[in-house]
Amino acid sequence: MSYDSTYPADNNEWRLNLLEDGPPLRADAQRNRARILDAAETVFAELGANASTEEVARRAGVAIGTVFRHFPTKDDLLTAIMKRLLARLIAEAGELSGPEGLFEFFTRLTAQAAAKRSVVELLARAGVDVQLPQAMTHLEQAVGGLLAEAQSAGTIRPEIQLPEVMALLISLTQGALHGNWPETLRARTLAVIFTGLRP
Amino acid sequence: MSYDSTYPADNNEWRLNLLEDGPPLRADAQRNRARILDAAETVFAELGANASTEEVARRAGVAIGTVFRHFPTKDDLLTAIMKRLLARLIAEAGELSGPEGLFEFFTRLTAQAAAKRSVVELLARAGVDVQLPQAMTHLEQAVGGLLAEAQSAGTIRPEIQLPEVMALLISLTQGALHGNWPETLRARTLAVIFTGLRP
């Protein structure tokens, strides 16, 4: 199974799908939408998902009503952040390649998780949250691509399958977030996993 | 370093320390305290840490005031649950032994996490929450004991250290919780880690 051969082609298509639904927005509305998402990402990263929507509005420099016009429900806002994050992750996975690509992806993700709470909460929702299945599938495909590449290059054992790779990815991300690990610990922990994956 | 030689002796002492602070409670108060903790564990497992204290009271079959008499703050309640869970984990780790003891502990913990949200959120707080450091230390010691045993039996590579074992434990627990993994996936994921730990 080779994901990589098919991917480059529809890259753009699904990236767009992830970001836009509905009719195109007026210029200022689009700008506001982006500002809100940025602010929300920061706020939720700092304060957790319980942070108030007012705080998001404040940091975005818009009124609360504007937030709710763009995202009728707090959950919608959360989902939107997740979608955007997923899109970034997929893009990142898409840019990597080669025998060590998957390892590199693990490393980067874990490093980011230490800094960004949202990356984690996003991955955590995979399989649980009903609203992001499609985007999640795309990520799985991207990671699947890296896995296939590594396996055909012989850097990962052939019997390893995608689900456990995803599971490890999610676990590490979670752990890295909550544990607030120093750089060295992160490396040592990854080392164990890489050893487990390598032939 | 051999934890195992010293542990069995004071096992009982610290187990008691974990569970009791303050003067002994009246019979009915003790019963209520236990009921509240049980209810809280269930409720928070089902609904997450945002579940209302009222709900806990309702399920425990006591009035809300009783909950607050025992745990003046919601946080106190959360902390108490954590302490109890930790104590259980430590007890469990203390009962295991032999070359495969640590692997068994990984397996059990991951299995529990899939069922109990709290196990996870507990471990997640390790190193973050200020209130549980002592109990956490005890768990680390217990796991350290298992690690030492495994390493001297040659089932785990000698360069592996306690911090990354804890990190892996926490990560997997988190992952198992949020991902809601089926039995087989759990096994396959653990297999990767075990391979990484074995010589």
Place this chain on the structure above:
Amino acid sequence: MSYDSTYPADNNEWRLNLLEDGPPLRADAQRNRARILDAAETVFAELGANASTEEVARRAGVAIGTVFRHFPTKDDLLTAIMKRLLARLIAEAGELSGPEGLFEFFTRLTAQAAAKRSVVELLARAGVDVQLPQAMTHLEQAVGGLLAEAQSAGTIRPEIQLPEVMALLISLTQGALHGNWPETLRARTLAVIFTGLRP
């Protein structure tokens, strides 16, 4: 009208009336009652009338139930404190005499008020609270005695009447409490009133 000639005689009687109603108490109960009243006086003086009954119990070194056995209602406790304070004030007024007796009483009361919130809140209730009319009457009589003495000695103008003396007493006490006046201000303020009372 000379209150003083009649007062010494029934001094004991009303003092007793003020303190006891109901059958005599067992020794330990009496001791507890006193401790509770002492504690309550302190607590309410420090924290205001909103202070919790638990706090009173704690400081008295008894359990909350004991407080409520002695004073079935928080209001009863408050009333009891008032009664005791009133009794003390009356006793103090009863011991004073001579042309400057009333002035001395003013001075002492104002000084106390600066230290004790309760003295004030007690006097403030005079005429408002329904529960203390009898004891209040006694105080009025005692002060009336001092007034009569001063007037017949010519140190207070004859047209001054008891009600305004009581009103001034109450006002100053209130003021001294809330204003937290330094010694000198207290003296200067009293001086104005004394000038107003003197011929």
Place this chain on the structure above:
Amino acid sequence: MSYDSTYPADNNEWRLNLLEDGPPLRADAQRNRARILDAAETVFAELGANASTEEVARRAGVAIGTVFRHFPTKDDLLTAIMKRLLARLIAEAGELSGPEGLFEFFTRLTAQAAAKRSVVELLARAGVDVQLPQAMTHLEQAVGGLLAEAQSAGTIRPEIQLPEVMALLISLTQGALHGNWPETLRARTLAVIFTGLRP
């Protein structure tokens, strides 16, 4: 020292300062703010400072959230009432003048106190509460103006100083409130004080 020469000029300025802080409010918000303050004044006057914020909301005809949007804390609400009352008192003091101005101010204040609990509790906080020092200073200045005028007109003894005048004002106001005095008693009590102040 002549307060009077400087006062009329900046009267308006500080009166505004007392009432407005922050950006201008929307019309409806301003209306609600006023309604809440009015309701609060009534409610606290009737029920004391322990009255519930819910009751205030009910009487103001707004939802509880609105009260808390305007006054994030119950204390803020209390403080706001105080400020408004002080502003009124200062305005009133500012409009009086002439040799009998101060006496008139005493009379009016005492009369109001008999009707409005809040006037009293406001003055009672003078020197105690940390939040109103500026406004209180303004009142002192206004009263100081009246005092100077009366002294230069010879209706008040020259050795009388501002602090004791304030102390008497506060005391009487307190007394008038709590004592619930009839009109005549109020007059007779004031008479004593006025005699004490006059040459």
Place this chain on the structure above:
DNA sequence: TATGAATGAGAGTTCATTCAT
């Protein structure tokens, strides 16, 4: 369309009072 004030259900917490021990 953006604004931000209003809403109101619901959360955590307190405390006078009751009652089993």
Place this chain on the structure above:
DNA sequence: GATGAATGAACTCTCATTCAT
């Protein structure tokens, strides 16, 4: 009679959401 745990109504405060401006 003393104890102190249990009760539950009441209170302050928060926040997602609605809607007039």
